[in-house]
Amino acid sequence: MGTPDTVRKGMEFEAAHLAIQELVRAFEEVAGSSAEVREEYRALFWAAYGWWAKITRTSQAISMMTKAGLGVEADPLARVVIEHTLTLHWLVDEAPESMAALEEEGAESRDKLRTEAIEAEWKVPAGIEEPELPPKGDEHPLRADIVTFKGLTQLYGEKDDYVAYRILSGHVHASELGSKAYLEAGDDGSVSLRSSAGGDALAPLTHAAYCLIQAARLVEAMLISDRLSRAVSRAPILLGHNPPRPQLTRRPPKEEKPLPRLTLTAGELADAERLAEVACAALRDAGATLSTPMKSQKRRRVMVDVTAMPRPPETHS
Numbered sequence: 001m002g003t004p005d006t007v008r009k010g011m012e013f014e015a016a017h018l019a020i021q022e023l024v025r026a027f028e029e030v031a032g033s034s035a036e037v038r039e040e041y042r043a044l045f046w047a048a049y050g051w052w053a054k055i056t057r058t059s060q061a062i063s064m065m066t067k068a069g070l071g072v073e074a075d076p077l078a079r080v081v082i083e084h085t086l087t088l089h090w091l092v093d094e095a096p097e098s099m100a101a102l103e104e105e106g107a108e109s110r111d112k113l114r115t116e117a118i119e120a121e122w123k124v125p126a127g128i129e130e131p132e133l134p135p136k137g138d139e140h141p142l143r144a145d146i147v148t149f150k151g152l153t154q155l156y157g158e159k160d161d162y163v164a165y166r167i168l169s170g171h172v173h174a175s176e177l178g179s180k181a182y183l184e185a186g187d188d189g190s191v192s193l194r195s196s197a198g199g200d201a202l203a204p205l206t207h208a209a210y211c212l213i214q215a216a217r218l219v220e221a222m223l224i225s226d227r228l229s230r231a232v233s234r235a236p237i238l239l240g241h242n243p244p245r246p247q248l249t250r251r252p253p254k255e256e257k258p259l260p261r262l263t264l265t266a267g268e269l270a271d272a273e274r275l276a277e278v279a280c281a282a283l284r285d286a287g288a289t290l291s292t293p294m295k296s297q298k299r300r301r302v303m304v305d306v307t308a309m310p311r312p313p314e315t316h317s
Contacts, residue, residue: 012240013066013202016209019239020063023212026231027056030223041222044095047102048219051088055081055215059208071201072181075171078204082165083149085211086246090152092218093248094142101142107131135294135303156246164207209235210243217245260309262290265301276302286310 031053037045058077065074091098111131117124134140145155153162170177181197213235220228236242262279266272273295280290289308295301 009202013205015238015240016202016205017063017067019209019235020059020205020212022231022235022238023216024056024060024063026216026228027053030219030227036224037222038224041092041095044091044099045222047099048088048091048222051084051091052215052219055084055088055212058084059212062204062208066201066205069196069201071204072171072197072199074201074204075168075199078207079165079168079172081208081211082161082168085215086149086152086156086158086161087146088215088218089156089246090145090248094145097140097142101140101146104134104140105143105146108133132296132298135296137291137294137303137305155248157249158246161246168204168207209239210241213239213243214245260306262304262306263301264303265299267300269295269297269300269302272300272302276304280304283310 035045035049041048058081062074062077062081065071065077091102094101108131110128111133114124114128114130145152149165150162153159153165169175171181181199182194184192184194184198186192213232216228216232216235220226220232262276262283264272264275264279266275273293276293280293283290283306287308288306288310291305291307294303296303
């Protein structure tokens with residue numbers, strides 16, 4: 001018999017495994033067939049399904065790793081689950097505009113990778129072309145929600161999620177915490193080398209079970225059938241906890257006066273650029289301060305923000 005604390009942790013450990021197993025089985029049933037999706041969720045379902053699959057499979061991996069004594073090694077995966085789960089809530093809560101923001105973010109990410117590959121003198125595969133990106137200043141307003149995970153947790157008031165995310169990050173990056181995980185300091189100042197890391201294997205497992213229940217509930221609401229209903233009902237009972245749904249809190253709009261913008265459109269982008277050069281030169285001569293021109297090949301237009309207005313014309317009496 002162990003101590004009461006050891007017994008309690010053992011029970012929680014087993015409960016989390018059972019909850020994850022329940023939802024993994026339900027996921028596999030859904031994944032092995034076609035899905036009938038409610039009309040209001042069809043535009044975002046494929047992105048939501050992909051993230052749900054990631055959350056489920058990663059939670060399954062965490063379950064397997066913690067059973068094998070690889071608790072600290074599972075910490076990076078638990079961070080993945082936490083981030084994907086809250087972002088999945090954002091995808092649903094801000095639909096359909098969240099899909100447009102996500103697609104725009106994906107295009108920019110691919111463009112950055114393409115640019116960096118070219119700079120590193122990698123051969124860019126055929127067919128990978130420069131994507132059409134919005135001009136600076138015209139990005140989708142929801143893009144800012146997912147720039148950082150800290151910002152997303154603030155949007156939902158989920159401070160605990162960010163603290164857990166930061167703690168788990170210590171085993172994602174090359175950190176001081178990670179360097180000490182396999183060492184054990186003695187009272188006499190000696191240091192012993194460990195073959196396995198110390199730490200609490202229950203933490204990543206609990207995070208995974210908790211988030212997986214939240215994610216499965218979101219997907220259940222999207223499906224016409226009730227194939228997930230039984231598992232979604234049973235998993236919180238098995239876990240012994242009923243995770244609440246994160247609630248999105250809207251930020252008050254920023255009261256910023258928009259900058260005046262000069263927009264020049266022509267039949268060809270080159271013509272719009274020439275017009276912009278003439279107009280900008282005249283404005284600068286009059287004392288205006290201008291931003292760097294923003295160009296859109298698709299719309300064949302050039303936009304310039306006026307950051308400081310030109311001097312008023314002199315009047316003569």
